[in-house]
Amino acid sequence: MPNNDSLNANEVARPTSSRRDPDWLRGRLADWLPTVVGAPATITRLEIPSANGMSSETIVVDAEWEGVAHPLVVRVAPMPESDPVFPSYDLDRQFAIIGHVASSTYVALPSLYWSEPDPARLGAPFFVMGRVDGLVPPDVMPYTFGSWVTEAGAEQRATLAEKTIETLAMIHSAPPPMESLDLPAPGETPLRAHVRRLREFYTWASAGRAGSGLIERGFAWVDAHFPVESDAVLTWGDARIGNVIYQDFTPAAVLDWEMAAYGPRELDVAWLIFLHRFFQDLAEMAGLPGLPDFLRRDDVAEAYRRTSGHEPRDLDFYTTYAALIHAVVMFRIQSRAIHFGQAEEPADTDDMILHRATLEAMLAGTYWEKVR
Ligand SMILES: Nc1ncnc2c1ncn2[C@@H]1O[C@H](COP(=O)(O)OP(=O)(O)OP(=O)(O)O)[C@@H](O)[C@H]1O
Ligand SMILES: [Mg+2]
Incomplete structure (x- = not known):
């Protein structure tokens, strides 16, 4: 999910108290590495980057064994005492899903090394993957505010959009790894x-505090507008350009499989569209032009249809549902910031949702007429 620290300090989304100590980590990893490599191994560099990433920790590691350098990234579940954004993290499941997609499609993914579910090693479960070179559209400051994405030519951005949508279609062509996904209850x-599950997450996130009337109206709207579903596929979940490493405007690695789920393909198509609108609306609120012609809803839908053979349906529903999912996540992140004393409880709890105006307009059915 994207950080919302464009309007807050970086500390809001990643309070210092949720970080680990690099020296401690380095020592623990140095002890562990030879046990999986089966030979002596050394760590020549370890860094915890401060840019993207607020749910799990991403650690950059250079290791060496058997005379070969290995540029790695270690993804670690958050420490329970950091009051994590989500109630649970299953890194081993993410590792299994990435491995499954890698073995059944041509989707560009990081190479996988090991998954270590034992929390005793680094204080939380983690997995190790190969480090991929390239550029990620930044969340902080959002790529729409000025970045390599805005500086690129329109044709390069069109390539990025096209290749990203092709990637979505490829993910959706994988046989769903049912053993790694939450399955519907009987009759559901x-x-x-x-x-x-979103409602359960919201109930958990709002326990013991004032809820958001807007989110509750959002759930009611979803119930009232429920579509006839297309066939369920493996969805990536956090399907947005900020979770892709690009080389030459082409995906070199698809990251962040935490929200992967079994569901209609429109979940991913709409998340891709909505998350760009989220960052575009932020840019416009800041008086910046952003990228109004990039990842337009109709263009994304048409490109997805062309590459997958499936016409996305009910995008009014799915984009509104995406805005609701993001609202619940934002509500949780702001509650967490308040808990850490880094944000004030607003008088109106709906103000915890950065894109409240967008969600309100979507519920009123007036959002798309002004952006189409
Ligand atoms: N295999 C990799 N190779 C190179 N860089 C990586 C790799 N995995 C992660 N990163 C870097 O770490 C950042 C965060 O990764 P990722 O999106 O998977 O984490 P996250 O905690 O889910 O982040 P967020 O909550 O912001 O979505 C990426 O934007 C990228 O810069
Ligand atoms: Mg991410």
Whole structure:
């Protein structure tokens, strides 16, 4: 999910207290590495980057064994005492899903090394992957505010959009790895199960505090506008350009499989569209032009249809649902910031949702007429 620290300090999304100590980590990893490599191994560099990433920790590691340098990235589940954004993290499951997609499609993914579910090693489960060179559209400051994405030519951005949408279609062509996914309850459809899990997350996130009237209206809207679902596939979940490493405007690695789910393909198509609108609306709120012609809803839908053979349906529903999912995540992140004393409880709890105006307009059915 994207950080919302464009309007807050970076500390809001990644409070210092949730970080680990690099020297401690380096020592622990140095002890562990030879046990999986089966030979002596050394760590020549370890860094915890401060840019993207607020749910799990991303650690950059250079290791060496058997005379070969290995540029690695270690993804670690958050420490329970950091009051994590989500109630649970299953890194081993993410590792299994990435491995499954790698073995059944041509999707560009980081190479996988090991998954270590034992929390005793680094204080939380983690997995190790190969480090991929390239550029990621930044969340902080958002890429729409001025970045390599805005500086690129329109044709290069068109390539980026096209290749990203092709990637979505390829992910959706994988046979769903049912053993790694939450399955619907008996009698429940995949989309109903998805909404139920979001509601459970919101109930957890709002326990013991004032909820958001806007989010509650959002859930009611979703119930009232429930579509007939297309066939369920493996969805990436956090399907946005900020979770892709690009080389030459082409995906070199698809990251962040935490929100992967079994559900209609429109979940991913709409998340891709909505997350760009989220960053575009932020740019416009800041008086910047942003990229109004990039990842336009109709263009994304058409490109997806062309490359997958499936016409995305009910995008009014799915983009609104995407805005609702993001609202719940934002509500949770702001609650967490308040808990850490880094944000004030607003008088109106709906103000915890940075894109409240967008969600309100979507619920009113007036959002798309002003951006189409
Ligand atoms: N295999 C990799 N190779 C190179 N860089 C990586 C790799 N994995 C992660 N990164 C870097 O770490 C950043 C965060 O990764 P990722 O999106 O998977 O983490 P996250 O905690 O889910 O982040 P967020 O919550 O912001 O989505 C990426 O934007 C990228 O810069
Ligand atoms: Mg990410």
